[in-house]
Amino acid sequence: MPPVQNLLHSVRWRLQLWHALILMGVITVLCILAYRLAADDKRERIDRELTSFERAFIRQIFERSNRGSPGEKPPSSNRLRQLMQDMDAAADFPLEMRDLFDPTAVDSTYLAFWDGSGNILFQSANAPRNLTFPPAPPQDQEYSTRLQDSRRELIRNGPRGLRGVVGRDISADMAELHKLAWQISLAGALLWLLGLVGGWWLAGRVIHPINVISQTATRIAGGNVSERIDVTTADDELGRLSHVLNDTFDRLEGAIERQRQFTADASHELRTPLTVILSETSRGLKRERTAEEYQDILTTCSLAGTRMRSLVESLLILARQDGNDHPMPDPGPCDLNQILSEAIRLLQPLANERGIQLASRLEDTACAGDARALSMVAVNLISNAIHHQPHQGSVTVHLRTSFGNAILEVMDTGPGIAADHLPHIFDRFYRVDPSRQANGGHGLGLAIAKAIVTNHGGTIEVESIPGEGSTFRVTIPRT
C-alpha cells in the first residue's frame, strides 16, 4: 500500500477523493431532508388524529347534552361542566372512544379538561397519572403542542375558559421513525458505495488513455523514438493531445535522424584524412629514411591535416548557425556591395588560375545582418561557381534591390546540375559527383550558405539548365 502522500499524487485518487466527499455531502443532505419530511408528516398526522379525536369527543358530549332537547344551542358552560363531571361510563361512546374509560389501555388516546382556574373537569381513565394543568397556548394560536415522556399532547383553549389536553403515547411512532432513519442511512451508505465504485470505474476510464500516452512517451524517452501513441479514441481532448504529441515525436525523430546522419557523414569525412595521417606516419616510422622521403610524408600529413581543419571549421560554422542562441552574432548594417567586391577580389586569383572570367554588376545595396557570415555566403557561392566549370567559362555576380529585398545572383556557364540533384543541392555533405577530388570541397559550402541566409530571414534558390549553367539566387530582406 503506497503512502497517502503518493496516493494524493495520483489524479485518479484525487478525483476519487473529491468524488467521495461531494457524493457523501449530497447523499447526507438528501437523507436528512427525507427523514425530516417523513418526521414532519408523521407529526402532522398525529396532530390531525388528536384534533379529530377531540372534536369527535366534544361532539359526543354535545350530542348527549342535546339529547333531551334537540335543536338547542350548544350547552352553557355550567352545563358542560356538569356533563363532563358526570361522565364515567363507556357504554354510550363509540368503540374507538371506549379506551378512555379503560385504565389499562395506556397506549390509546387520552383526554383531560380543566376549567379556567385549573380545576380538573374531566380526565379520562387512561390518562397518565402525572398529567398536569397545561400552560395556555400563545394568544394568536389555536393550539399548542408539547412532548412529555414520549407523549404527544395537544393543548387547546376551549369555549368559556375551558382548557383541554388530548394526547397519546407516541413511542411506537418514534420507534418507527427511528427505524426509518436507519433505513435511510443504510440506503444512503449503499448509494454512496455504489457511487464510489462507479466513480472509480469512470475515473479509470478517463485516466486510461492518459496512462497509455504516458507509457508510450516513457518508452520514446527511453530511446525507442519510432514508437507512436495509438490514436484510437475519438476526436476528444485526449485524442487531440495524442495527435499533437505524435506530431511532436515525428518532428523529434526527424531531427534525431538528421542529426545522426549528419554526425555519421561528418565522421565519414574525417575518417579519410585521419587514415592518411595514420598510414603515412606508420610508414614513416617503420624504418630510417632520407630527408626527401620524410618531407614527402610530412607534406602528405600536412595536406590531410589542412583538410580536416577546413572540415572542422565548416562544421563549427554550421553548428553556430544551427544554435538558436545567437544565430546572428553581429547584426548590423552591411554594405553588400563592399562585401561582394571583397569576395571577388579574394577569388580573382583562383579564377585567373582556372582561366575563368569573373564579372560583376553591383548596385549599392545594404541590409541588416552579420557581415562576416554574409561574406562567407558570397565566397562559397562564387568559389563554387569557379570550381564547377571547365576552363574558359565565366562567372557573373549580380547584386540588385527589388521590393525591399537585396538580391544576389551568381551565374556560371558550367555544365549545370541535373534535375534529380537540384532538390538536394543544399543538403549537408551532398555532392552531385561523389568524387572527392572533383573539387577541394567537402559538401558543406552550400549547406552553410543556406543556413546563414535562412538565419537572415532570406531564401536561397538555384536554377539550372544542364549544359548551359546554373544560377544561385539569394534574397535577403533589407530591414
Add this chain to the structure above:
Amino acid sequence: MRLLVIEDDPLLLRSLAANLREENYAVDTAVNGEDGLFKATSIDYDCIILDGMLPVLDGWELLSRLRKTKSTPVLMLTARDAVPDRVCGLDNGADDYLTKPFDGEELLARIRALIRRSSGQATNLIHIGQALIDTAARSVSLRGETIPLTPREYALVEYLTRHLGSVVSRSELYEHLFDEDDDTLSNLLDVHVSNVRKKLGADFISTRRGHGYAIDPPN
C-alpha cells in the same frame, strides 16, 4: 604479388600505394570505379583493395560486377562502420573489410591472409625440401640460415611457391611481379630466376621449356 588499389582520395591512394610498394608488392592504382573495374577484370591481381565510396561506380556495385567474371580476393575499405554497410560489402563478394581509420600493419596482415587463403594455404610457413619460406616475414631460409633475397626475387619465389607443382608461364609471372609502371624488359625475369638458383640451389626452380617455370613439391 600484384595488387590493385581503388581509392578516390588522392592522398590516401598515394599513401596506400607507397606503403604497399615498400612491402615489395607490385601496386596498380585506380581513382574511380570504372577505371578500377576495367583493371580488375583485365588483369589477374592477387588482391584488390577497394574503397566503398567511389565516383562513377561505387565500390559495392563494382564488386558485384567484378564477381561475375573474377574471384580475385577483395579487401574493402569503408568509412561507414554501420553493420548494414559491412554486411552489404561481404554479401556482395568482399572477402574482408577494414573500417577507416585503420592501422597500416593490420591492412598488410589482412592482405597477406587473403593471399594465403586464396592460394589454399593455412599458415605463413611453407617447407620445400630444405628451404623454409615465411610469407609473413617475407624471408627464405635454407637449412636454418636466412638467405638474403631482393624483393623481386622473394616475390618470384613466393609466387611459384603459392602455385607449388604447377607450371607458371612467363607472362603470368610478369603480370604478378611487375606493376603497370615497371619497364618490363623481356630478360629481367631470367635474371631473377638465375639469381634465385644461385642462392637456393640450381634445381630449386625448374624450367619447362616453352611453358614457364615451376617449383616442384618435395617428394
